[in-house]
Amino acid sequence: MKKSIVQIVNSQPVRMGDVIIGQPIPQGILEEVNPFILLHHAEPKEISAHGPGFFVPPHPHRGFEPVTFVFQGEVEHKDSLGNESVIKGGGVQWITSGRGIIHSEGNPKSFIEKGGTMEIIQLWINLPAALKMSPPNYQAFDKEEIPSITQNQSEANIISGTMNGQKGPINSPTNITAITALIQQGGTSAITLPENHNALVYVLNGTGTVNGQNFSKQQLLQLSAEGKELEIEATQSTKLLVLAGEPIDEKKSMWGPYVMNTQTEIMEALRDYEQGKMGFLAG
Numbered sequence: 001m002k003k004s005i006v007q008i009v010n011s012q013p014v015r016m017g018d019v020i021i022g023q024p025i026p027q028g029i030l031e032e033v034n035p036f037i038l039l040h041h042a043e044p045k046e047i048s049a050h051g052p053g054f055f056v057p058p059h060p061h062r063g064f065e066p067v068t069f070v071f072q073g074e075v076e077h078k079d080s081l082g083n084e085s086v087i088k089g090g091g092v093q094w095i096t097s098g099r100g101i102i103h104s105e106g107n108p109k110s111f112i113e114k115g116g117t118m119e120i121i122q123l124w125i126n127l128p129a130a131l132k133m134s135p136p137n138y139q140a141f142d143k144e145e146i147p148s149i150t151q152n153q154s155e156a157n158i159i160s161g162t163m164n165g166q167k168g169p170i171n172s173p174t175n176i177t178a179i180t181a182l183i184q185q186g187g188t189s190a191i192t193l194p195e196n197h198n199a200l201v202y203v204l205n206g207t208g209t210v211n212g213q214n215f216s217k218q219q220l221l222q223l224s225a226e227g228k229e230l231e232i233e234a235t236q237s238t239k240l241l242v243l244a245g246e247p248i249d250e251k252k253s254m255w256g257p258y259v260m261n262t263q264t265e266i267m268e269a270l271r272d273y274e275q276g277k278m279g280f281l282a283g
């Protein structure tokens with residue numbers, strides 16, 4: 001059975017410092033696609049040689065999973081667990097913040113020196129109460145480590161979850177499915193998702209149809225939990241992020257870099273960060 005399209009929303013521009021980011025969720029008409037609570041698309045941008053590039057200095061997270069999909073360019077990650085890694089186009093950086101982690105991210109020096117095109121998506125995936133205070137974890141994989149399924153002029157990259165027997169490298173504590181699809185003009189992609197998981201398709205670029213419904217760039221398609229199959233056709237070269245996950249039926253309290261269940265837990269997060277309980281990372 002095919003998934004149906006619940007609604008299609010346009011990405012909304014939001015200012016982050018001196019750049020404009022596309023934000024399809026949250027927005028007035030679509031607060032979330034539970035458990036996906038925030039999606040930011042930094043569209044392709046040329047970084048000239050010697051920069052300036054982007055850099056987000058050390059900051060904490062608790063209670064959810066901030067994930068960076070690197071579509072073009074290079075992102076360097078450092079965190080309070082001691083991880084340091086540079087991920088290039090086609091790769092992923094997946095933080096399970098759990099009870100607390102501090103990280104910084106930005107273009108590595110070597111990338112800024114030569115310049116290049118940057119395009120990333122940042123996604124916030126909620127965690128259930130039972131996992132909000134779990135130990136923090138960081139997973140990073142380059143394109144070469146991510147299995148792909150080639151179909152009719154299309155490529156589906158399985159980052160997390162399983163499709164056609166191919167399992168993505170991310171060990172997701174909540175069984176999230178994350179797939180990127182690159183479809184050439186006239187190509188098609190058939191994607192099967194777990195039944196009864198909420199799902200969405202975000203269109204980075206291109207035009208086409210998902211289960212017969214038209215899409216164009218910077219749109220997010222919210223899909224039904226019922227059904228499993230997606231039939232995607234591209235009328236122009238298309239780049240998509242496909243996500244599925246089990247909804248979390250709990251109250252949500254969000255403040256800054258924390259996503260908890262109650263206001264009291266947010267206050268505890270602020271205090272624990274101040275007291276150094278989320279670790280340390282030199283800026």
Ligand code: MN
Pocket residue numbers: 059061066103
């Ligand atoms: Mn962050």
